[in-house]
Amino acid sequence: MPVLDRFFNSTELSRQWRTGGEPMPFPMGSLPSYQAGTLACELPEMIRMVKLIRMSSSELRGTKHRGILESEDTLDGLSGDARVRGQTVVLSERRGSYPYIDFRLLNNTTHSGEIGTKKKVKRLLSFQRYFHASRLLRGIVPQASLYLLDEDYLGQARHMLSKVGMWDFDIFLFDRLTNVMVQEDYHNQNPYHNAVHAADVTQAMHCYLKEPKLASFLTPLDIMLGLLAAAAHDVDHPGVNQPFLIKTNHHLASLYQNVSVLENHHWRSTIGMLRESRLLAHLPKEMTQDIEQQLGSLILATDINRQNEFLTQLKAHLENKDLRLEDAQDRHFMLQIALKCADICNPCRLWEMSKQWSERVCEEFYRQGDLEQKFELEISPLCNQQKDSIPSIQIGFMTYIVEPLFEEWARFTGDTPLSENMLSHLRRNKAKWRSFLHKQHSSSRSNDHSGQVTENEEQTLNEGDIP
Structure with missing residues (x-):
């Protein structure tokens, strides 16, 4: 059929x-x-x-x-x-x-x-x-x-x-x-x-x-x-x-106001x-x-x-x-939530797959930043390869976007094996990115002998702590 x-x-x-x-x-x-x-x-x-x-x-x-x-x-x-x-x-x-x-x-x-x-x-x-x-x-x-x-x-x-x-x-x-x-x-x-x-x-x-x-x-x-x-x-x-389309006056930005x-x-x-x-x-x-x-x-x-x-x-x-x-209305709302979770679930995958997705999305960010720099446009947030490292991007993404949504999804599903598995992967992956970020900062401090961490880096480290 x-x-x-x-x-x-x-x-x-x-x-x-x-x-x-x-x-x-x-x-x-x-x-x-x-x-x-x-x-x-x-x-x-x-x-x-x-x-x-x-x-x-x-x-x-x-x-x-x-x-x-x-x-x-x-x-x-x-x-x-x-x-x-x-x-x-x-x-x-x-x-x-x-x-x-x-x-x-x-x-x-x-x-x-x-x-x-x-x-x-x-x-x-x-x-x-x-x-x-x-x-x-x-x-x-x-x-x-x-x-x-x-x-x-x-x-x-x-x-x-x-x-x-x-x-x-x-x-x-x-x-x-x-x-x-x-x-x-x-x-x-x-x-x-x-x-x-x-x-x-x-x-x-x-x-x-x-x-x-x-x-x-x-x-x-x-x-x-x-x-x-x-x-x-x-x-x-x-x-x-979207910000790139807007600031380059793309026809889609005009079409959808x-x-x-x-x-x-x-x-x-x-x-x-x-x-x-x-x-x-x-x-x-x-x-x-x-x-x-x-x-x-x-x-x-x-x-x-x-x-x-x-x-x-x-x-x-x-x-x-x-x-x-x-x-029907409540079912549709939960379908919206499910799709939102599916769209940003990469940090909840096994580390080997999650890391690949993280590198891919950051590569796309960096490509946009390189184009913005080439054409003398303001570089968008997260798109500056010299300032925005993959670990810091991922820690911020997990902390402010992924964790809050998936914790509520787990409340809805009732802590099923899948939800517990996803949250477990999420916390382990976040811990690995934090360790990478610490290594980067340690290397940076040893190179410049300053022993100083920038205000933004310190904020990222603090916000990236595992609950």
Whole structure:
């Protein structure tokens, strides 16, 4: 049975929407239980389904023209939380509107669109040549559709997929074993925000959806939305952050009025994929619009600038004990929290994997800082390789962002083995970064014989102490 038919019954959905029922796929009494082993076998097919959302670029028209599928009259009220159901039209960005950063624009020497088109064509041709050659070498005639995972991938990868529900799942090893092709709408030149990160977040989300406190209430549509939002939450990421787009007057910053610029772009690009693929074309229009809005609400929740907003709300719910997961709104809020946890869960992984992620994200920061320095722009926080070390960045990130969120997540789940495992990894990893930071400071003091630690360094050391 096709994966979407297993996630929700389109006939039943259509009937409920026509009769004005609750916009959820099944009454709570008839929900199939979300057992621990169920989604493990669904995830590989879900990954292939997400791939199929994207049509081959050869089937698209007009990708050389950047822009919007809908009328610009719909620009009013773009930003903000998409949970507002009153908005009937969701703006989508044209697939292929990858926010290419043409740094020569900073010198006013050329137009960015031309170069972006050349890079896209080169990337597409390179992908097609690889795909064609690799399959011909094995005596296989290539088909029109391109799949994220080749159907005859190695037995080792198949074995790994059977363990996809385990927290210690090694996404880097899985990437090597499967030779997963980086998708056109994620960009492999990004050290961190690439397809491997998307897969890692999706795998983490899969683990969180199995937590008993949440799993027993989830509908099939909730599961599909959670996994789809995880897979697409950073689609088309340019490898630079929002402040960079704003200060370089990027068209996305203007389009989204400097509010959740990247997250809005990821959401609207995802909507473009869904509409072009017609994956949801069999559903009633009202439900399709609701799915688009819920996807937007989930993806927009990953904006790190909204961290305190969500953390405060979660704490209030847990203190008041007023979460009612039977209600669609509360389930959706916890899906937002789960996605936020999945997006920043790297410090909660085993040290060997966590360290790789830390180095990758800092490399992306440093690349942005080098570009800002090259074009005489103010270097963004955390992007100065000479001042911002990996240990100090990671200690601050764990202290102020990761720990507060995951401690509240553990309160929600009830200190399950997964939550205890994640917090244990988090504290051990933080201790290792602290030891590296102490070594750096000791080396620095011995070199300059001053014995002085800067005020910022001392603050980082104090704040990095293990609770």
